[in-house]
Amino acid sequence: MVAQKGKDLLLKISDGGSYVTVAGLRSRRLAFNAETVDVTDAESAGCWRELLGGAGVQRASLTGAGLFKDQASDTLVRQAFFAGSILSWQVLIxxxxxxxxxFQITALEYSGEHNGELRFELALESAGQLSFGAL
Incomplete structure (x- = not known):
């Protein structure tokens, strides 16, 4: 496999019928995490920690930052945040x-300097089971 361009990692939001790429993003990040369930006791071999497989809560976090473009995807993001909606999102790797x-949007920030562009950042947390589809 050859190296990939970071700009090809796409974050998309459902508009109800299809997925729309979130416009203006310069950076994106997808992180998976799983909690552990510690079942160590006095009889654990060598006093090493033991974990219970498949018992912890799994979650995914999405973050993105970029330029505010005032496009249809910006409206979808803004409406989802203020409504507290849980929408279908897609990450293309x-x-x-x-x-x-x-996913639910947990943070939406806008920033800008007087002599620069308007920027935004968003953070999302998974709100249910995710699926993976190979390309």
Missing amino acids: PDFGTVTGP
């Missing part, structure tokens, strides 16, 4: 696959 599922 080039030459790997897509991760699709429900």
Whole structure:
């Protein structure tokens, strides 16, 4: 596999019928995490920690930052945040696959300097089971 361009990692939001790429993003990040369930007791071999497989809560976090473009995707993002909606989102990872599922926007920030562009940042947390589709 050859190196991939970071700009090809796409974050998309459902508009009810299809997925629309979130406009203006310069950076995106997808992180998966799983809680552990510690079942160590006095009889654990060598007093090493033991974990219970498959018992912890799994979650995914999405973040993005970029330029505010005032496009249709900006409206969808803004409306979803203020309504507290859980919408279907999709992350396209080039030459790997897509991760699709429900996410809620947990942070939406706008910033800008008087002599610069208007920027935004958003953070999302998974709100249900995610699916993976290979490309």
